[in-house]
Amino acid sequence: MLKSERHARILEHVSARGAIDVTELSRLLNVSGATVRRDLQHLSGRNLLRRTHGGAVLGSAGLELPVEHRTEHCRPEKQAIARAAAQLVPVGAVVGMTGGTTVTEVARVLAGRGPLTIVTNAVNIAAEMVQHQDVTLVVVGGYARTKSYELVGPIAEKTLADHHTDITFLGVDGISTAHGCTTHDQLEAATDRAFADSSSRTVVVADHSKIGKVTFAKICPVTDIDHLVTSKGAPAGTLTAIADTGVTVTTAE
Incomplete structure (x- = not known):
């Protein structure tokens, strides 16, 4: 799975559920926990989510995903x-x-x-x-x-x-x-x-x-x-x- 696809799926799940943890994302994406943590750090740096101990939550209510992260959704x-x-x-x-x-x-x-x-x-x-x-x-x-x-x-x-x-x-x-x-x-x-x-x-x-x-x-x-x-x-x-x-x-x- 490409990095852009992982990022889109992470944002999709966080947007739908409000929060998600590293272990669950690792299983969902079939990648290591270290890869998930790097992805979360990157997305946090773009203010698309907020890191928490062990996972991430929405950065703010009503997250709007940029177009490039919505293209493959559904x-x-x-x-x-x-x-x-x-x-x-x-x-x-x-x-x-x-x-x-x-x-x-x-x-x-x-x-x-x-x-x-x-x-x-x-x-x-x-x-x-x-x-x-x-x-x-x-x-x-x-x-x-x-x-x-x-x-x-x-x-x-x-x-x-x-x-x-x-x-x-x-x-x-x-x-x-x-x-x-x-x-x-x-x-x-x-x-x-x-x-x-x-x-x-x-x-x-x-x-x-x-x-x-x-x-x-x-x-x-x-x-x-x-x-x-x-x-x-x-x-x-x-x-x-x-x-x-x-x-x-x-x-x-």
């Missing part, structure tokens, strides 16, 4: 979600795309499906899409967030307010009926809301780990979205509650 699920979500887009549509690893997978599927316009604030998505001749690319400017590779803030919101998309794919860090769609950053939340406001149809793409989860900043209530595409393993009760608000819910196979 990737087969995200790819299944992307295939299902792409079916919602007619040829020639103007498509809004926020940042996020699941939205990135949607962009990759759409890139091979004929002419369309993509409007995005995610520089990683833009870097991939600019290579495709059938894609007309519009990049929304703004303040750059290093953890999500997104351009956010008033410049982005003004640009989106002056344009219209047929469908927007919205990446979220959590979605529930009580708290709506949420993310870790206030500026990002406001820009995501501007994407939804400028679109005829808003589709949230989120793997099962985001369903029922709540993070710091509210993007919008669930009643402001039209469709949720998720993966197997999402809490059935939460999906039913979301569907009861009038949102179409699709579970990708």
Whole structure:
């Protein structure tokens, strides 16, 4: 297993459970305790977690993992979600795309499906899409967030307010009926809301780990979205509650 993969799995487990010890990580990753301790020291130095005697805990409430540590998390699920979500887009549509690893997978599927316009604030998505001749690319400017590779803030919101998309794919860090769609950053939340406001149809793409989860900043209530595409393993009760608000819910196979 590559060092980057170990780091991603360590952060995934600490994020999900709040704390983890060296012995458990050593068994989980099939590496020595010394290797785990070096990994924890490296991640602690980047303020992604906090070392404790014998293990590590979250550095702060609501840890936001950088994109490079989220790419492989639930990737087969995200790819299944992307295939299902792409079916919602007619040829020639103007498509809004926020940042996020699941939205990135949607962009990759759409890139091979004929002419369309993509409007995005995610520089990683833009870097991939600019290579495709059938894609007309519009990049929304703004303040750059290093953890999500997104351009956010008033410049982005003004640009989106002056344009219209047929469908927007919205990446979220959590979605529930009580708290709506949420993310870790206030500026990002406001820009995501501007994407939804400028679109005829808003589709949230989120793997099962985001369903029922709540993070710091509210993007919008669930009643402001039209469709949720998720993966197997999402809490059935939460999906039913979301569907009861009038949102179409699709579970990708």
